[in-house]
Amino acid sequence: MAEAVIFLGPPGAGKGTQAKRLAADLGFRQLSTGEILRSHVARGTELGRLAKPLMDAGKLVPDEIILGIIGEELAAMPNPRVIFDGFPRTLAQAEALDRLLAERQIRLLGVLLVTAPEEELIRRLLGRAQQEGRSDDNEETIRARMVEYRQKTQPLVDYYARTGSLKEINGLGQVEEVYQAIQAALGLRA
């Protein structure tokens, strides 16, 4: 059956790490719009050239571009089983995703809101900057990403709370503890 999970939460909450593991365990495909965009930037595609300055400034990439990427990925899957990581990030993206899920009869298993206090998020992102060298993991860009999150993505918390699919996960613990909370929230363990 076609099924999906959404990871929602601020930058640095650990969405990517958790999404990767959940995707591997469930045999789902992880769809990270951030990773897809970074691959376009690395390959120097037209889309990458357009997205790079926005990503480096900590700004969101326009909805049409993101929806183009997601539409293409889903169209290529005969029976989508997907973990959305870092998508949707705006109300327009969430509404478009609702339509896609309905059209393709994809069941939403849950929206996992992974959160941690902002100072902890910033500490983690600055640590990641040293390890992974992502060009948007510098303090100025991190602050801008937090502002974008609060203004454009946070409203999705209410959006999904209304539909009853929201599951709040404390992202502050060890990776393993957080993963167990995710499994419990999705009813994957007793």
Ligand code: AMP
């Ligand atoms: P991430 O790897 O999810 O932190 O995303 C890195 C950057 O890619 C973000 O700061 C945005 O510039 C861009 N991005 C990724 N996903 C989206 C999205 N769903 N909507 C808009 N911009 C996005």
